[in-house]
Amino acid sequence: MRKSRQRFLAPMVAVSALVLGLTACGGGTETAGSGGTASRPAEKIKLTVGLFSDFHYAPLYEEFKKTHPNVEIVERRAQFNDHHTNLITQLTTGAGAADVVAVEGGYIGAFTPVPDKFHDLKEYGLDKRESEYLDWKWKLGVSNDGSALLGLGTDVGGLAMCYRPDLFKKAGLPVDRDEVSALWPTWDAYIETGKRFVAGKVEGAKFTDGPGEHFRAMVEQAPIGFYDAEYNIVAATNPDVRKAYDTGVKMIHEGLSANLAAFSPPWNTGIAKGSFATMVCPAWKTGTIKDQKPGEGTWDIAAVPGGGGNQGGTHLMLPKQGKHPKEAAALIDLLTSKESQIKLFKEASALPSLPALYDDPAVKDFVNPYFGNAPIGKIFTDAARSLKPQPVGPKASDVLQAIGDGLQRVDQGKQNAEEAWAQALKDVSRIK
Template sequence: MTPRVRRLALPLLTASLLALTTAACGGGGDTSTGTAAKPGEKIKLTIGLFGDFGFKPLYEEYKKTHPDIEVVEQVTQFNDHHNNLIKRLATNAGAADIEAVEVGYISTFTAQPAKFYDLKQFGLEKRQGDYLDWKWQQGLSKGGGQLLGLGTDVGGLAMCYRKDLFKKAGLPTDRTEVAGLWPTWEQYIETGRKFAAANVAGAKFVDSPGEIFRAMVNQAPVGLYDAQDKITIDANPDVKKAWDLSNQLTQSGLTAKLAAFSPPWNTGFAKGSFATIICPAWMTGFIQEQAKDSAGKWDIATVPGGSGNSGGSHLMLPKQGKHPKEAAELIDFLTSKDNQAKVFKEEGTFPSIPSLYDDPSIQNFTKPFFGDAPIGKIYSEAAKALKPQHLGPREADVRVVIGDGLGRVEQGKQTPDQAWAQVLEDVKKIK
């Protein structure tokens, strides 16, 4: 299985790219549906992805009923993928027929309806009843008039932990008992202090504070933006609480100071450099890839706060594509109920179709690598308990600013108060 490096990285979006996008995008747009394929015509559809979405077996299945369709993946790193798409939309050249967009960026692209085909043109409004309501809403243009993306997955949260390291620290290892250690984030930090006091050689309690912050904010009623698209972090007590608690991890010496998806972070999985990590469903596949020799050492417990979301994507059709009808049919296939279930079982990405959550094949799904943890049940319950949050148009940029601030504290360059003051100033520059 190829590494699933597609959901955790903090998105980077430069001011120059955003200026380019803003200048190039307009409202409305034409309603053309591209060039109709001739009977028997060979068609190549490109699909732009960030990392492995687990689609390759599905393409082979699709060819059985669509022999004239060739599907070619164009895979780049998370940040490069989204930044490149911004530039390609602005210059009206270079976009794939189908583009994947992660939730941190979705509002950036749904704000440009003139750049994408409305999937309603191809009858895909029929899929609305399949989806979690909030997941469907994320794929709509502002005001809901156009359907711009169909969801692939959601990133329901859990906490993955190393049983062997917990045992060395004198902590419980049973997943139910472990979940009982941290019903709240404050208790999670207290558990971390107990772990640190045991001086387990070569291991810290958590990889870094960034995704802990993101998880806490994602559990709040209001996140980085309010419903009127105003950045709220200076007046949102839940954001400040998440900031303070995340920095407590750093100040208590509980972090391994490993930036997500850096080579040292990848190596840290195999070396057992940290005992816990925020674990959206898709992360299970990544852990299994990076820590091949650690089968049975990892397990999964519920996350402090009980639920949350980190990641998830949509598939969209840029108007640069010449065969949108065929591309829309492929999106419909890739996101179908059966195929979302298949990809979950093979790759770990959790479905965005709630009727699957009570399906016995999902409820009873386990992974031997994680000690036969009831992965399907854990992530189904997390998804059911999830309360959606409004995402603003520059969500990705705000997260980068905050992540940089947490990094400065972790690196000893600023105190938490100094870093927070700079974060507030830097966020003011985001318009």
């Protein structure tokens, strides 16, 4: 990414900035005949799709065009932070939004309170898909008032831990993924493994990239995270949040952190060059690793400490600014279909949102040769099955940023742990 901040530390604009007054635009592509005896060619339509990375949709667009030959599809990509903040601005000003937009799980709570800004997918029959979905994933795409279906889920971020067998071997640690998984059933055990890695004195490599993504994983494994069931911010009083923070601080104090912000250029380089030996690895991040071209078999995949979980995952939504919602909804239907989710899992490690696929051999038995023939189907579906979803409030990313910034200050030696925690809570208290 262009910015050096971690992906989850994405700045957000207040939801209250979304102004009212968007009106739905025109519908689909009628092919009326003259007097009912002759038809004119279908109207040429251009659909724009706003994404924050390469979702590997190009072959699926070609599938869509077979049934919609009059539709041209154009992708617009922006960096992760920019994509979401730009979307908020576009909805506020009433102009500039794509016909189809991707919204990542950390941001979905910023848009579900404003269903008037989006087309209701129920109007295009997509509510028939509900029984296919993980219950919690479906509910994330429903407006807060329950009136509208705003988005269909593409993937979920089943959690694992990616590691470098070559660096583990140099440190005298096991390299077999089952043995590696057994090293860290808990986060405390993960830190103890990190201390063994440090003792191995592997030149030029730290045990992990940084504490921020680990902190997020630990919080998201808890029953309650930054919000309670009534959507009140409880980060300051939730003991699981403080425990995750303290564990992140311990990683820093034990010398395990490479102090690299996820998705920054140095972090990308570190993936390829071996600057760190482990990182929290939701399913989609294996695609990020592969994009850095570290070499086949350089990275492998083990279980995540703490017993599974989810990080990230996306929904596709239709801003009301779109002029062709019928065709755009049909495109969302195809991009999220069972067949498409299987293809995207194999191509981009996008773990399906449809639990029936977790027992499909095409997913369950899939191995990835780029990661040492890791059985990623089993690893990630096991993680997804173990997930106990928690409430996701509209300012979750703001809270995450505030506490993540505190961990960064500790990692950079700018504050001690208590000073950074106190400042983080003060920053959280300003979030309304």
